Amino acid sequence: MTRQALNTGEMIELNPDLSPGCLLHRSDVNDVARVEDLTFICSGKREDAGPTNNWMAPSEAYDRLGRIFDGSMKGRTMYVIPYLMGPEGSPFSRVGVELTDSLYVALSMRIMTRAGRVAMDRLAVDGSGAPGTAAGFVRGLHSKADLDPRKRFICHFPEDQAIWSVGSGYGGNALLGKKCFALRIASHLGRLEGWMAEHMLLIGVEAPDGEVTYIAGAFPSACGKTNLAMLEAPLSQRGYRVWTLGDDIVWMHVGEDGRLWAINPEAGFFGVAPGTSYRTNPNAMRTVQRDTIFTNVLEAPNRTVWWEGMSDPPGHGADWRGRPWTPGNGDKGAHPNSRFTVPAANCPTLSPHWDAPMGVPVSAILFGGRRAKVAPLVYESFDWAHGVYVGASMASETTAAAAGQVGVVRRDPMAMLPFCGYNMGDYFAHWLEMGRRLTRPPKVFHVNWFRTDDRGQFLWPGFGDNLRVLRWIVDRCHGRAGAVETAIGFLPTLGDIDLDGLDLSEATIGELLRIDRGAWLEDLRDQTAFFTRFGERLPRAILERLQGTVARLSGQAYHGPASPA
Ligand code: SAT
Ligand code: MN
Numbered sequence: 001m002t003r004q005a006l007n008t009g010e011m012i013e014l015n016p017d018l019s020p021g022c023l024l025h026r027s028d029v030n031d032v033a034r035v036e037d038l039t040f041i042c043s044g045k046r047e048d049a050g051p052t053n054n055w056m057a058p059s060e061a062y063d064r065l066g067r068i069f070d071g072s073m074k075g076r077t078m079y080v081i082p083y084l085m086g087p088e089g090s091p092f093s094r095v096g097v098e099l100t101d102s103l104y105v106a107l108s109m110r111i112m113t114r115a116g117r118v119a120m121d122r123l124a125v126d127g128s129g130a131p132g133t134a135a136g137f138v139r140g141l142h143s144k145a146d147l148d149p150r151k152r153f154i155c156h157f158p159e160d161q162a163i164w165s166v167g168s169g170y171g172g173n174a175l176l177g178k179k180c181f182a183l184r185i186a187s188h189l190g191r192l193e194g195w196m197a198e199h200m201l202l203i204g205v206e207a208p209d210g211e212v213t214y215i216a217g218a219f220p221s222a223c224g225k226t227n228l229a230m231l232e233a234p235l236s237q238r239g240y241r242v243w244t245l246g247d248d249i250v251w252m253h254v255g256e257d258g259r260l261w262a263i264n265p266e267a268g269f270f271g272v273a274p275g276t277s278y279r280t281n282p283n284a285m286r287t288v289q290r291d292t293i294f295t296n297v298l299e300a301p302n303r304t305v306w307w308e309g310m311s312d313p314p315g316h317g318a319d320w321r322g323r324p325w326t327p328g329n330g331d332k333g334a335h336p337n338s339r340f341t342v343p344a345a346n347c348p349t350l351s352p353h354w355d356a357p358m359g360v361p362v363s364a365i366l367f368g369g370r371r372a373k374v375a376p377l378v379y380e381s382f383d384w385a386h387g388v389y390v391g392a393s394m395a396s397e398t399t400a401a402a403a404g405q406v407g408v409v410r411r412d413p414m415a416m417l418p419f420c421g422y423n424m425g426d427y428f429a430h431w432l433e434m435g436r437r438l439t440r441p442p443k444v445f446h447v448n449w450f451r452t453d454d455r456g457q458f459l460w461p462g463f464g465d466n467l468r469v470l471r472w473i474v475d476r477c478h479g480r481a482g483a484v485e486t487a488i489g490f491l492p493t494l495g496d497i498d499l500d501g502l503d504l505s506e507a508t509i510g511e512l513l514r515i516d517r518g519a520w521l522e523d524l525r526d527q528t529a530f531f532t533r534f535g536e537r538l539p540r541a542i543l544e545r546l547q548g549t550v551a552r553l554s555g556q557a558y559h560g561p562a563s564p565a
Helices: 002-008 058-069 103-112 117-126 177-193 225-229 282-287 384-392 424-437 463-477 506-512 517-532 540-555
Strands: 023-025 039-041 079-085 094-100 137-143 153-157 162-166 196-198 200-206 212-218 241-246 250-254 260-263 268-272 293-295 339-343 360-368 378-380 395-397 409-411 443-447
Touching: 002 023, 002 103, 058 137, 058 153, 058 162, 079 103, 079 117, 079 177, 094 103, 094 117, 094 177, 103 177, 103 268, 103 293, 103 339, 137 177, 153 177, 162 177, 177 196, 177 250, 177 424, 196 424, 200 225, 200 250, 200 360, 200 463, 212 463, 225 241, 225 268, 268 282, 360 384, 360 463, 378 463, 384 424, 384 443, 384 540, 409 517, 443 463, 517 540
Parallel strands: 023 293, 039 153, 094 137, 137 162, 212 360, 360 443
Antiparallel strands: 079 094, 153 162, 196 250, 200 212, 200 241, 250 260, 260 360, 268 339, 293 339, 378 443, 395 409
């Protein structure tokens, strides 16, 4: 299949000495990111898709897309891809089958999922494969058709366990195991069956004494999940290390011990290339040295790849569109949403438990986005229900991962706004219900690596130094670290985070942990407007927690982190 892709020009072979097994793909210039406007949840009832999803009646969707599909694969090879989401032998794993006319998709699915025999074996063991049963499989139909954005639709039929995607060949639009199945369809299944499908990374933080604490973290697309998942400890943090289990999606179940157990349903990483470097994410760089498909990056003259932020640029090259490029010619060499697709097995920090059938027990859940203002570096929720509110009220600046404007703050509950396969009001209720079943629930935190000063400079160094914040989180989970109670949750005081070796002024740290009452109260008004959209479907607990925050913030003067209450 790779040879075929090289023959057709769908893939370009990179330098076999410098980048063994690596391929370059250029997508259509009109097809470079997920298309949220063209993504639909086709539930029988519009209310079941909810106010944050596009909805189309199933009959209309089958009809409209059917007409685009009709004849679209004529003269092409159709690939049939059976794939398993989740570890082999895990009771939580699920099978999908994707039909596609894209060789790029077929080759990518072989990396991102456990494709082929393991999935077939699983179906043979589980039985008929009737949809709607745990033993069934999710049916995915995909065609590039003619890549015309006006005939592009990504439709999900949660009640049929089916996905129809047409007119795009890129990323989450086309690799149906990922966002379409493992998040949109799986979130619906999880609600019916009492588990959770979440847009989260999964890591184990190992302390010098060998104790490993597992953390899942929800961040919107292109907000640093892959960097955090592969974090390398800075020199001052010797003895600590981060184990990678996943960088995008987790499926979580209530264990017999009352804890929340997580698996990564994927088998590879589909990471954002620009900004990835030996400084920001050395383990990702090591991961993509071989057997990687690069999409929409720059091709350097020695047939290796380059992207903005990786290193000094080559003297010239072919940009992501394949056009001649020189540094400073005014164009980006790599598209801002260019990606690497690579097997998890390549990752040097991959946890030995990453494919454990029962998963790993999660001690902490992180929520975070890009917030230049408002959100402090880190805070801890009061309890599970408050944590659900913190996740539900998340907001983040938009990125290049989805088509549309970049840098606009929008509410993105649990980083699931584009990925929840049903009414988000019901989704919040499901989170609350999960909490009632957990006798040892994870602690819930909010983090923000992206706070800026008045000149727009990031206040926090980020990347490896995020470990300092993770250490406070881990210590809170084990009852070892201090905190101060504030109106929004527990914050670390100045002495609670190890800042040794960091060149940060007290003023900067104070600013990172400051709660700007005015900005918060304004944000709470925006939250209220957002939650109002869910009407009756919004659980009371969310509104109560919001009102509690308003009352605490307006009723009392804020005690800063330097002056514990
Ligand atoms: O949806 S993609 O898989 O293209 C990537 C993302 O947005 O997280
Ligand atoms: Mn993602």
